[in-house]
Amino acid sequence: MFSALRRMHFVTLKRVSLEVKHSSARTKAMTT
Known part of the structure; x- marks a missing residue:
């Protein structure tokens, strides 16, 4: 359970x- 939550x-x-x-x-492509 804990490992599944961690994954x-x-x-x-x-x-x-x-x-x-x-x-x-x-955004970088839009600004340039």
């Missing part, structure tokens, strides 16, 4: 970081 949290963090990277790249 879910890790996956969520990875997804959030990917989205942030994607959004920042998009």
Whole structure:
């Protein structure tokens, strides 16, 4: 249970970081 929660949290963090990277790249492309 604990490991599953930890894995879910890790996956969520990875997804959030990917989205942030994607959004920042998009805004950078829009500003340039």
